Amino acid sequence: xxxxxxxxxFPMNNVIQNYAWGSKTSIHELFxxxxxxxxxxxEIWMGxxxxxxxxxxxxxxxxxxxxxxxxxxxxxxxxxxxxxFGQLPYLFKVLAAASALSIQVxxxxxxxxxxxxxxxxxxxxxxxxxRNYKDPNHKPxxxxxxxxxxxxxxxxxxDSIISLFxxxxxxxxxxxxxxxxxxxxxxxxxxFFTKLLSLEGxxxxxxxxxxxxxxxxxxxxxxxxxxxxxEKQYPGDIGLFAPLMLNIITLKPGEAMxxxxxxxxxxxxxTGLEIMANSDNVLRAGLTPKHMDVxxxxxxxxxxxxPEGTLLLKPQxxxxxxxxxxxxxxxxxxxxxxxxDRLIExxxxxxxxxxxxxxxxKHESGESITIEKGQSVFIPAYTKSYTLSCxxxxxxxxx
Numbered sequence: 001x002x003x004x005x006x007x008x009x010f011p012m013n014n015v016i017q018n019y020a021w022g023s024k025t026s027i028h029e030l031f032x033x034x035x036x037x038x039x040x041x042x043e044i045w046m047g048x049x050x051x052x053x054x055x056x057x058x059x060x061x062x063x064x065x066x067x068x069x070x071x072x073x074x075x076x077x078x079x080x081x082x083x084x085f086g087q088l089p090y091l092f093k094v095l096a097a098a099s100a101l102s103i104q105v106x107x108x109x110x111x112x113x114x115x116x117x118x119x120x121x122x123x124x125x126x127x128x129x130x131r132n133y134k135d136p137n138h139k140p141x142x143x144x145x146x147x148x149x150x151x152x153x154x155x156x157x158x159d160s161i162i163s164l165f166x167x168x169x170x171x172x173x174x175x176x177x178x179x180x181x182x183x184x185x186x187x188x189x190x191x192f193f194t195k196l197l198s199l200e201g202x203x204x205x206x207x208x209x210x211x212x213x214x215x216x217x218x219x220x221x222x223x224x225x226x227x228x229x230x231e232k233q234y235p236g237d238i239g240l241f242a243p244l245m246l247n248i249i250t251l252k253p254g255e256a257m258x259x260x261x262x263x264x265x266x267x268x269x270x271t272g273l274e275i276m277a278n279s280d281n282v283l284r285a286g287l288t289p290k291h292m293d294v295x296x297x298x299x300x301x302x303x304x305x306x307p308e309g310t311l312l313l314k315p316q317x318x319x320x321x322x323x324x325x326x327x328x329x330x331x332x333x334x335x336x337x338x339x340x341d342r343l344i345e346x347x348x349x350x351x352x353x354x355x356x357x358x359x360x361x362k363h364e365s366g367e368s369i370t371i372e373k374g375q376s377v378f379i380p381a382y383t384k385s386y387t388l389s390c391x392x393x394x395x396x397x398x399x
Contacts, residue, residue, distance in 0.1 A: 007058075008363040008386065010378040011371065012065065012351070015052035017043040026096040026271040030146060031374025044094040046351050046376045046397070048087060049278055056378060065378060069349070078348045078381035081399060090331035091278050092351050092397040094374075095143070096271040099233045102288035103152065103242050103266040106139035106259075107300045112281050115296070130291045137279035140328050141259040142313065144335065144395070145251035146355065149270030152246040154263050154306025158184045164223075164244040168214045172207035186303040193245070193303065197238055197285060197294045208236055223248070226268070230287065239286020242266065249311050256324060256333075258313045262302035273353070275397050277330040334396045341387045348399045350379040356392025 016027075022042025028035050035041055045052035048066040055062050065088070073082035081089060107115060116136040124131050143149065155161070162184065165177045173196070180192040199207055212231055215224040227243055234240065246264060251257060251272070259265050264285055283297040284290055315322035315335075320342075322335045335355075336342060341362075352359060353376045361377060362368045363386050371377050379386065388394060 006380075006382070008365065008367050008379065008383040009361055009369045010056040010058070010065075010068070010380075011369065012046060012376045012378055013055040013062075014376060015045045015054065016041050017045060017052060019043065021097055021099045021101055023096040023098040023271065026098075026147065027094060027374070030271060031094075032372075033374055040098065041096060043096070043274075044374075045091060046093065046353065047091040047278065049091050049280070051280060054376075054378070068378075075382045076349055076380040081348050081381070084329070085278075087278060088349055089278055089329075089399050090397060091276055092353070092376075092395075093274040093276075094146075094271070094353075095267065095274045097267050097269050100230055100268045100287050101266055102282070102290065103239050103246075103264055103285040105264050105283045105285060105297055105301050106141070106261050106279070107133070107281055107283065108261045109138040111300050112136050112138050112279070115281075130293070132281075132283060132293055132296050134280040135278075137277055137281065138261050138328075139277050139279040139281050140261055140326075140330070141274055141276040142256060142324060142326065142331075142333050143251070143259070143267070144256045144273040144333070145253050145270060146273065147253055147271045149251040149255075149272045150248070150268040151251070151257065151266065151270075152242060152248055152268065153257060153259060153265045153311055154247050155189065155245060155304065156247055157305050157307075158189060161189070161245050168211060168244065170207055170210040170214070172203060172210055189303045190298060190301075193301070194294060194298050196241060197292070197297070199238060204238060205236065208238070208240060211240060230268075234287045237287055239266075239288070242286055247306060247308055247311060249308075251312075256313045256315065257311055258324075258326070260302075262300055263306065264301060273355075273395050275331050275333050277328065329399065331397060331399050334398075336388065336390070336394045336396065338392070339388050339390050339394065341389055343385060343387050344396075345385050346379060346381060346383045346398075348381050350396060350398040352377050352379065352388065353395045353397075354390050354392065355395060357390055359388060359390040359394055362387045362389075 018039045019042035022040030027041045054065045069076045113136040115133040215227045218224040354373045359371045
């Protein structure tokens with residue numbers, strides 16, 4: 001594709017998803033984006049996902065980013081990315097949670113391909129409430145905190161899980177806890193987790209009631225005050241036991257965390273940037289009124305400890321930039337600070353988002369564009385290189 005006839009920079013008009021758990025104020029406070037209807041602004045989607053595709057302008061017309069890319073995938077994505085993925089392989093978001101999202105697990109690539117194919121054969125509509133697989137892709141994620149960002153990520157130390165359940169002394173779960181304590185292994189945790197999530201009716205109600213009674217008596221504890229807060233959002237939900245099983249972490253602004261496939265996690269509160277493989281596959285494990293397929297969830301969960309010391313993802317610091325090592329080819333993520341004509345080499349399609357101040361991007365052809373904070377710009381692979389100038393931080397999504 002000719003650089004002379006086609007722009008190097010495409011300002012993006014992005015979809016804001018108004019999910020019920022979203023914050024009504026955070027995106028406005030951080031980026032000045034209006035919310036005159038006072039709706040929950042949960043996520044800004046930057047990318048080409050069909051459930052919320054960004055728009056760009058091309059030849060004077062508004063165009064979906066996916067349509068722009070389809071004009072010449074090799075030019076816009078790079079030949080390698082076009083051949084490997086066939087689409088923009090990542091979705092970039094601002095995520096602003098005022099209340100907790102569901103506890104969830106994302107399948108591996110192989111599991112997603114198999115699960116999607118199976119449900120297609122069964123003829124389950126893509127938007128059916130009981131559909132597990134929306135696409136044949138995995139969904140590894142990175143989250144970068146813009147505010148204090150509380151989350152759960154990965155199973156606690158097995159002995160710690162047993163100790164917390166024994167301290168809570170929930171009679172309705174006595175047998176389950178004893179069984180796990182007699183088999184402190186991945187197999188034991190799998191059985192415990194499966195049976196706990198499968199509780200129904202009076203048995204489930206009694207277990208949750210006993211948990212909440214213990215939480216009320218221990219409300220000065222950080223752990224149990226969290227459970228009490230979650231109970232106000234999801235009363236009677238089996239996911240209220242999750243904080244006893246999963247690591248709880250609060251990222252400070254500027255800290256990041258990677259979420260592996262097959263690992264249970266939940267975002268509780270806060271605003272951050274999130275980048276993930278271009279997928280919408282979610283298997284839920286509680287804190288949700290939506291469909292839970294316990295059997296499929298358990299089949300897509302890795303029952304292993306995630307040590308607390310491994311939760312944070314430390315970047316490589318280089319010349320005022322932070323580069324995060326991502327163990328999948330779908331996306332990369334970097335944050336640049338205080339840049340003046342910083343030269344960036346382009347090998348794939350990129351999205352830039354200025355976090356604190358306006359961003360100026362220039363190309364050697366003379367093309368230049370200014371992007372306000374909280375807005376974003378799509379940069380095709382054929383751009384080859386550009387310079388960026390910004391007094392604050394700029395997040396860069398690429399692959």
